[in-house]
Amino acid sequence: MSVTDEPAATGAGGEEIGVPDGTDRGTGGPSTAGPAGSGGTRTARAAGAVGTFADERFGASRIVRGFARKVFPDHWSFMLGEIALYSFVVLLITGVFLTLFYVPSVAPTTYEGSYAPLNGQQVSEAYASTLRLSFDVRGGLLVRQIHHWSALVFAAAILVHMFRVFFTGAFRKPRELNWVVGVVLALLAIFEGFAGYSLPDDLLSGTGLRIASSILLSIPFVGSYLSSFLFGGEFPGEAFIPRLYTIHVLILPAVFVLLISAHLFMVVLHKHTQYPGPGRRDDNVVGYPFYPVYLAKAGGFFFIVAGITTLMAAVFTINPIWAYGAYDPSPVTAGSQPDWYMGFLDGAARLAPGWWEFTAFGHTVSLNVLLPAVVLPGVLSIVAILYPWLESFVTRSRREHHVLDRPRNAPTRTGLGVMAITFYLLLLVSGGNDIIATQLHLSINAITVALRVLVIALPPIAFLVTKRICLGLQRRDRDLVLHGRETGRIVRTEQGEVYEVHEPIDERERWRLVQHQAHRPYEPPSPDETGSGNGHSVTVRDRLRSRLNRFYFRDRVDPVTPAELAAAQASGHGTGPGHGTGEGRSTEAPSTEAAGTTTER
Amino acid sequence: MTTPQMNPPQPTAEARGAGKDTVTAPTARRRRRMATALLVPIGLLTTGLAYTLLAPGSAGAAPTGAEDVSAGRELFLANCSTCHGIDAGGRDLAPSLVGVGAAAVDFQVGTGRMPLRASGPQSPKGSKVTFSQEEIRRLAAYVASLGPGPEIPGASAVDPTLGDPSRGALIFRTNCAMCHNFAGKGGALTQGKYAPDLSDTSPTHIYEAMLTGPGSMPVFADTTLDSESKRDIIAYLDTINEAPSPGGLALGSLGPVSEGLVAWVVGLSALIGCAVWVGARSS
Numbered sequence: 001m002s003v004t005d006e007p008a009a010t011g012a013g014g015e016e017i018g019v020p021d022g023t024d025r026g027t028g029g030p031s032t033a034g035p036a037g038s039g040g041t042r043t044a045r046a047a048g049a050v051g052t053f054a055d056e057r058f059g060a061s062r063i064v065r066g067f068a069r070k071v072f073p074d075h076w077s078f079m080l081g082e083i084a085l086y087s088f089v090v091l092l093i094t095g096v097f098l099t100l101f102y103v104p105s106v107a108p109t110t111y112e113g114s115y116a117p118l119n120g121q122q123v124s125e126a127y128a129s130t131l132r133l134s135f136d137v138r139g140g141l142l143v144r145q146i147h148h149w150s151a152l153v154f155a156a157a158i159l160v161h162m163f164r165v166f167f168t169g170a171f172r173k174p175r176e177l178n179w180v181v182g183v184v185l186a187l188l189a190i191f192e193g194f195a196g197y198s199l200p201d202d203l204l205s206g207t208g209l210r211i212a213s214s215i216l217l218s219i220p221f222v223g224s225y226l227s228s229f230l231f232g233g234e235f236p237g238e239a240f241i242p243r244l245y246t247i248h249v250l251i252l253p254a255v256f257v258l259l260i261s262a263h264l265f266m267v268v269l270h271k272h273t274q275y276p277g278p279g280r281r282d283d284n285v286v287g288y289p290f291y292p293v294y295l296a297k298a299g300g301f302f303f304i305v306a307g308i309t310t311l312m313a314a315v316f317t318i319n320p321i322w323a324y325g326a327y328d329p330s331p332v333t334a335g336s337q338p339d340w341y342m343g344f345l346d347g348a349a350r351l352a353p354g355w356w357e358f359t360a361f362g363h364t365v366s367l368n369v370l371l372p373a374v375v376l377p378g379v380l381s382i383v384a385i386l387y388p389w390l391e392s393f394v395t396r397s398r399r400e401h402h403v404l405d406r407p408r409n410a411p412t413r414t415g416l417g418v419m420a421i422t423f424y425l426l427l428l429v430s431g432g433n434d435i436i437a438t439q440l441h442l443s444i445n446a447i448t449v450a451l452r453v454l455v456i457a458l459p460p461i462a463f464l465v466t467k468r469i470c471l472g473l474q475r476r477d478r479d480l481v482l483h484g485r486e487t488g489r490i491v492r493t494e495q496g497e498v499y500e501v502h503e504p505i506d507e508r509e510r511w512r513l514v515q516h517q518a519h520r521p522y523e524p525p526s527p528d529e530t531g532s533g534n535g536h537s538v539t540v541r542d543r544l545r546s547r548l549n550r551f552y553f554r555d556r557v558d559p560v561t562p563a564e565l566a567a568a569q570a571s572g573h574g575t576g577p578g579h580g581t582g583e584g585r586s587t588e589a590p591s592t593e594a595a596g597t598t599t600e601r
Numbered sequence: 602m603t604t605p606q607m608n609p610p611q612p613t614a615e616a617r618g619a620g621k622d623t624v625t626a627p628t629a630r631r632r633r634r635m636a637t638a639l640l641v642p643i644g645l646l647t648t649g650l651a652y653t654l655l656a657p658g659s660a661g662a663a664p665t666g667a668e669d670v671s672a673g674r675e676l677f678l679a680n681c682s683t684c685h686g687i688d689a690g691g692r693d694l695a696p697s698l699v700g701v702g703a704a705a706v707d708f709q710v711g712t713g714r715m716p717l718r719a720s721g722p723q724s725p726k727g728s729k730v731t732f733s734q735e736e737i738r739r740l741a742a743y744v745a746s747l748g749p750g751p752e753i754p755g756a757s758a759v760d761p762t763l764g765d766p767s768r769g770a771l772i773f774r775t776n777c778a779m780c781h782n783f784a785g786k787g788g789a790l791t792q793g794k795y796a797p798d799l800s801d802t803s804p805t806h807i808y809e810a811m812l813t814g815p816g817s818m819p820v821f822a823d824t825t826l827d828s829e830s831k832r833d834i835i836a837y838l839d840t841i842n843e844a845p846s847p848g849g850l851a852l853g854s855l856g857p858v859s860e861g862l863v864a865w866v867v868g869l870s871a872l873i874g875c876a877v878w879v880g881a882r883s884s
Binding site for chain 1: 722766767769770771774775778779780781782783784786787788789790791792793795796837840841844846847848849850851852854855856857858859860861862863864865867868869871872873875876877878879880881
């Protein structure tokens with residue numbers, strides 16, 4: 001059984017949720033348990049008293065009831081963000097434990113602990129304390145590993161969640177700002193992760209910081225000042241670890257909590273998007289109430305996330321700082337890589353040819369670092385942040401979208417997304433080129449050259465292929481709607497005609513396949529019309545817009561219209577006996593345009 | 602840390618001796634002169650003795666006789682001379698073996714790198730060693746007879762139990778980790794060459810590799826890295842190979858790449874699987 005949460009029909013966006021059975025206070029809320037619950041047990045009475053107390057002070061019953069009845073649609077892909085959220089909670093809990101033992105200082109000390117191969121070595125307080133919490137604090141290593149695995153899973157879940165939102169068009173009006181908050185959270189996760197990776201002051205984290213300082217140094221004019229400001233002088237200095245600690249455990253987590261709250265608040269405010277289906281419209285939400293269904297599901301899912309990361313931490317080593325040894329600026333280890341979420345930047349830097357660095361006017365210009373490590377992530381972030389507006393500029397859609405797109409129904413967007421993923425993955429793979437070389441017995445030079453070519457050539461190919469696949473799937477959907485499902489039953493009539501019996505698909509399924517809107521390429525007003533003195537002329541903006549619009553919608557497959565369906569059913573084409581049962585049903589496809597045909601160029 | 606604790610007794614003993622000397626000045630001065638004269642030969646003798654006892658070398662190994670050299674020459678002619686030349690003087694294909702020493706032969710043949718199985722960027726460690734230990738000893742004897750070169754280290758020189766793993770870790774990190782990775786798991790070099798994984802390499806072969814610098818590896822002669830440091834490195838590698846991984850499965854000790862792979866393939870896949878399970882329609 002599902003509940004339809006229908007706010008007053010106009011503008012679903014900012015509407016407060018309407019509970020079907022009225023809004024009068026005192027019906028079924030926690031407040032009723034108080035005075036009326038005379039026959040209840042002692043616990044029930046106590047709970048009732050607490051409820052009454054809260055209700056009389058904060059109006060809790062209205063809040064609780066409103067939220068308890070808030071309807072969320074059900075789909076596994078809506079839980080990807082939850083994985084990130086719960087990993088974050090795990091990170092907070094384990095992080096607090098780690099702060100109890102970690103010493104954010106690079107003051108030299110002698111390691112005297114239970115790990116023999118490091119005994120007696122001169123190390124920093126930060127490193128020694130991390131070793132101590134790993135080996136000499138009960139459960140310390142497990143908690144450290146839970147923290148680190150959660151960080152990797154956190155970043156991965158954010159990325160996957162982001163692409164779910166992208167491919168289904170959930171970033172469209174009114175959710176553009178929430179998309180921006182999400183992108184900022186994703187970027188912050190990278191920084192936060194890197195800050196944590198750098199705290200133990202082991203060989204790998206020091207190498208990472210060295211690279212971070214080099215990236216800063218590559219910024220023209222201000223680079224050396226920035227690095228000097230951040231590190232409190234020359235790298236490595238003594239100021240950075242304490243500063244990074246404050247950033248990692250105080251500033252960024254606070255920003256995270258703030259932004260995550262805003263992110264979730266907006267989810268509640270906008271209501272959750274839903275996948276297309278019968279009865280699902282832009283002005284309603286079909287699903288289950290938060291209480292009890294999602295309280296149970298979400299609560300349980302938190303423990304699943306915590307459990308799986310704990311299991312990983314118990315089975316797999318992560319960041320064996322004891323093996324890396326203490327940081328020392330002179331050595332570096334083969335296979336020095338950042339954690340995976342930074343890997344694409346490392347990969348981009350590995351692909352950049354060395355000759356991009358040159359000397360001009362007595363200054364070294366390190367474009368081989370600046371372009372891949374500063375400009376590239378900057379451009380990618382800006383494109384990601386602006387994408388919702390870019391798309392609405394192209395589609396000229398001003399309305400609110402609460403029903404999600406099936407990715408195949410937005411072939412260009414899906415193609416662009418897969419293109420971005422391909423590009424990102426190739427950069428990520430480049431970040432591990434040396435590991436690939438040793439594990440697969442290949443030449444690192446050959447791998448790098450191949451990746452340089454692929455990183456440019458493959459994304460456009462991925463775009464084209466994805467778009468074609470989407471169009472093909474749409475065509476298949478049309479075919480299913482018009483001709484039904486192939487049954488594999490071959491019938492020969494008395495006249496000798498042979499055909500395969502097609503079974504009409506059921507109405508719910510058909511709705512899913514025909515509900516989406518048909519986009520038509522935008523035709524800019526022709527110069528003849530506009531030139532006739534109404535003050536409007538074709539601007540560069542218009543031209544750009546129509547060109548982009550053509551790029552998005554030139555190749556398209558329109559959904560089946562009611563007229564087409566009726567025509568197909570009337571002609572009885574390709575159908576066997578028993579076809580035409582869908583007669584009485586109105587398909588009511590949202591597209592009101594006449595003669596929606598498959599157009600493609 | 603340990604040296605300051607051990608030093609104090611020595612100065613006090615000297616001071617006490619000096620205090621006794623001051624009682625009778627002339628005899629003491631004569632005695633001191635004789636002592637200096639005696640001290641030199643005694644010192645030389647101790648050093649010599651200590652050297653013969655402790656120095657790496659074939660002191661403990663079976664002595665190489667003339668018959669070993671001739672038997673080695675037979676083996677060489679039959680198996681190696683095609684590439685290295687009849688006189689081991691090298692050809693276009695392969696380098697001269699004059700002066701490479703017994704250690705180079707023991708390493709290259711003993712790890713199965715020689716005889717070369719196929720041409721490539723680098724001769725890989727062989728899965729099978731072609732010659733028996735005895736044959737390798739003879740080959741080494743023959744090559745050693747061509748010119749002076751590094752010798753096969755004795756058992757004590759490569760005994761991991763005698764080394765200091767903590768010091769070895771520092772030396773390893775500074776000199777070896779840049780190619781062989783922090784845990785000796787190997788790393789990529791240019792054009793398909795690589796620094797091999799050291800987990801299965803015997804202490805003697807590690808020592809010989811440092812001594813002879815096979816392939817792209819630099820030579821760490823005793824002047825660069827004394828024999829004690831080499832033994833410390835061996836002790837460190839032995840420690841990390843023998844000790845169980847404290848954090849669970851080490852994932853190849855390859856660093857964040859394998860960790861990232863596990864985070865996605867195991868962690869996120871499992872979680873998404875659970876999400877599909879939890880999110881499955883309950884009706």
